[in-house]
Amino acid sequence: xxxxxxxxEISRVLPRLDLMREIEAGFVAYSRGEAIVPPVGELLFxxxxxxxxxxxxxGDSTFTIKVATGFYDNPAHGxxxxxxxxxxxxxxxxxxxxxxxxxxxxxxxxxxxxxxxxAKYLAPPKIEAIGVIGTGxxxxxxxxxxxxxxxxxxxxxxxxxxxxxEAFCRVLRDDGYDAASVATPDEVAARANLIVTAxxxxxxxxxxxxxxxxxxxxxxxxxxxxxxxxxxxxxxRADIIAADSIAQCMSRGDIHHALARGTTSQDRLVExxxxxxxxxxxxxxxxxxxxxxxxxxxxxxxxIAQAVFWAIRSERDVS
Amino acid sequence: xxxxxxxxEISRVLPRLDLMREIEAGFVAYSRGEAIVPPVGELLFxxxxxxxxxxxxxGDSTFTIKVATGFYDNPAHGxxxxxxxxxxxxxxxxxxxxxxxxxxxxxxxxxxxxxxxxAKYLAPPKIEAIGVIGTGxxxxxxxxxxxxxxxxxxxxxxxxxxxxxEAFCRVLRDDGYDAASVATPDEVAARANLIVTAxxxxxxxxxxxxxxxxxxxxxxxxxxxxxxxxxxxxxxRADIIAADSIAQCMSRGDIHHALARGTTSQDRLVExxxxxxxxxxxxxxxxxxxxxxxxxxxxxxxxIAQAVFWAIRSERDVS
Numbered sequence: 001x002x003x004x005x006x007x008x009e010i011s012r013v014l015p016r017l018d019l020m021r022e023i024e025a026g027f028v029a030y031s032r033g034e035a036i037v038p039p040v041g042e043l044l045f046x047x048x049x050x051x052x053x054x055x056x057x058x059g060d061s062t063f064t065i066k067v068a069t070g071f072y073d074n075p076a077h078g079x080x081x082x083x084x085x086x087x088x089x090x091x092x093x094x095x096x097x098x099x100x101x102x103x104x105x106x107x108x109x110x111x112x113x114x115x116x117x118x119a120k121y122l123a124p125p126k127i128e129a130i131g132v133i134g135t136g137x138x139x140x141x142x143x144x145x146x147x148x149x150x151x152x153x154x155x156x157x158x159x160x161x162x163x164x165x166e167a168f169c170r171v172l173r174d175d176g177y178d179a180a181s182v183a184t185p186d187e188v189a190a191r192a193n194l195i196v197t198a199x200x201x202x203x204x205x206x207x208x209x210x211x212x213x214x215x216x217x218x219x220x221x222x223x224x225x226x227x228x229x230x231x232x233x234x235x236x237r238a239d240i241i242a243a244d245s246i247a248q249c250m251s252r253g254d255i256h257h258a259l260a261r262g263t264t265s266q267d268r269l270v271e272x273x274x275x276x277x278x279x280x281x282x283x284x285x286x287x288x289x290x291x292x293x294x295x296x297x298x299x300x301x302x303x304i305a306q307a308v309f310w311a312i313r314s315e316r317d318v319s
Numbered sequence: 320x321x322x323x324x325x326x327x328e329i330s331r332v333l334p335r336l337d338l339m340r341e342i343e344a345g346f347v348a349y350s351r352g353e354a355i356v357p358p359v360g361e362l363l364f365x366x367x368x369x370x371x372x373x374x375x376x377x378g379d380s381t382f383t384i385k386v387a388t389g390f391y392d393n394p395a396h397g398x399x400x401x402x403x404x405x406x407x408x409x410x411x412x413x414x415x416x417x418x419x420x421x422x423x424x425x426x427x428x429x430x431x432x433x434x435x436x437x438a439k440y441l442a443p444p445k446i447e448a449i450g451v452i453g454t455g456x457x458x459x460x461x462x463x464x465x466x467x468x469x470x471x472x473x474x475x476x477x478x479x480x481x482x483x484x485e486a487f488c489r490v491l492r493d494d495g496y497d498a499a500s501v502a503t504p505d506e507v508a509a510r511a512n513l514i515v516t517a518x519x520x521x522x523x524x525x526x527x528x529x530x531x532x533x534x535x536x537x538x539x540x541x542x543x544x545x546x547x548x549x550x551x552x553x554x555x556r557a558d559i560i561a562a563d564s565i566a567q568c569m570s571r572g573d574i575h576h577a578l579a580r581g582t583t584s585q586d587r588l589v590e591x592x593x594x595x596x597x598x599x600x601x602x603x604x605x606x607x608x609x610x611x612x613x614x615x616x617x618x619x620x621x622x623i624a625q626a627v628f629w630a631i632r633s634e635r636d637v638s
Contacts, residue, residue: 002420004323041360048413069413083413094367094388094402099418101321
């Protein structure tokens with residue numbers, strides 16, 4: 001019997017899971033070549049997009065297919081833009097084991113946790129303020145999961161819509177943050193030394209000239225070939241350029257634009273999984289500029305889905 | 320709420336549906352360029368494979384993602400090799416509308432119906448015998464759905480395993496067929512002028528020298544780049560070479576091997592959708608040799624899933 005699991009049941013087990021450890025293990029397996037992760041499937045609509053990420057880690061008893069949808073007109077109709085589901089199949093028989101109807105939340109969470117992992121290894125030791133460019137669900141989740149790695153509760157945020165950025169800051173203030181909006185992305189860079197960009201921009205928002213030495217940037221918004229948040233020139237100044245997947249970042253995300261402009265080269269890229277194991281160094285001093293480009297890799301989906309599924313299954317077995 | 324629909328409920332509505340019309344409409348939409356069908360996603364295991372076929376037809380209210388698994392050791396453990404499921408999503412919001420837990424049966428059926436469609440337009444007017452190479456689920460389904468287009472109830476079958484081919488013929492005899500096994504693929508070609516190949520062979524089984532003028536061949540087994548059932552030389556003799564998808568047959572299935580060997584060329588290929596609309600001619604006389612290479616196109620999955628889903632939904636609405 002295929003287990004059908006809704007978001008309510010998923011959200012109940014999440015607090016019990018060490019998702020940071022699960023996602024780190026996924027990146028490590030990926031960088032060690034232990035993951036089978038084919039290219040992302042993609043389906044485009046006039047006002048939406050669908051990504052299919054899938055694969056398995058050698059030796060796992062299940063493989064995972066994740067469908068993440070994002071339809072930009074949804075908020076105008078009272079719906080969240082992201083949606084989707086996860087499928088787990090038995091690796092020995094191909095039988096569907098579980099459908100996780102996560103409504104897109106697990107994708108948001110695993111992406112935010114990747115941001116926290118990037119900050120853990122690359123952010124400067126003392127974070128003055130967390131800078132956020134973007135005001136959507138992912139911007140909010142990034143700030144939330146950074147709690148796992150920094151005590152900083154000061155946020156400076158930029159968004160195109162004044163209403164949206166004010167609402168974003170209000171939510172954070174309600175959660176005890178010193179959160180304020182700033183007028184430009186440059187001002188974010190002037191105030192914050194840990195910056196997260198989480199927008200669907202197709203033109204750079206964070207310009208190289210505005211970024212101070214000692215800043216770490218996590219770029220999560222650009223996950224397709226055309227999206228671009230970070231000025232390609234910044235890559236020429238960066239001391240560490242980390243990709244969740246070098247292979248994927250060759251054709252998607254901000255690194256891909258920098259490669260096209262010649263402001264960095266493939267041999268300068270390191271993978272997050274290699275930084276986690278220590279095979280590549282993380283931040284070495286307080287003055288380095290570091291960038292983590294997160295385009296989203298199926299190993300994150302594989303490991304979060306497995307962790308959620310096994311937790312729920314053991315719970316169901318008990319009851 | 321996402322509808323979760325099991326095979327039992329699916330199988331109950333199937334007899335009410337005109338699936339041949341649905342699948343024909345899918346091929347026509349595809350050949351007219353009205354379908355968005357990205358390349359097939361694929362995941363390989365030591366003893367199994369997973370295909371992800373997905374897309375939509377312009378204007379449809381849903382899009383479809385189909386997962387078909389095939390694990391070859393399953394029968395040794397009392398399980399069918401094929402399994403899988405279909406997902407329907409809302410094209411305007413990305414929300415999951417339905418999960419069809421079809422256990423792989425809808426893929427078998429839509430493939431068998433494509434074979435019946437190929438025979439409808441390409442088989443000779445008088446069918447002496449249906450020749451079958453292969454004894455698996457798909458071989459059986461092909462014979463079953465050929466009932467839609469021919470009164471012929473004579474089957475000559477070849478299989479590598481004597482036990483399997485005898486069991487295959489017994490099932491058909493129980494269903495009123497004159498079914499008998501023959502010793503070689505050559506003998507299939509000597510007895511039958513409508514031949515279906517449905518094996519996972521990676522070396523040609525049906526040799527050109529054995530095929531008589533006036534024969535139609537439907538090749539359904541080869542759906543990956545390495546699989547190959549039909550002698551590439553036969554393509555040089557064929558009067559009509561139909562592909563379910565020319566684009567897909569450039570890199571998968573038997574046509575792809577013939578192209579590589581130079582025994583046919585892209586300009587000689589026609590699409591099933593064009594034959595259905597009359598844009599390309601079907602069989603013109605009793606002596607032609609015709610081949611239909613069916614690698615499986617997502618439009619078949621899209622249309623069978625929609626037909627099943629809407630039938631079940633209207634039934635659920637009534638009750």
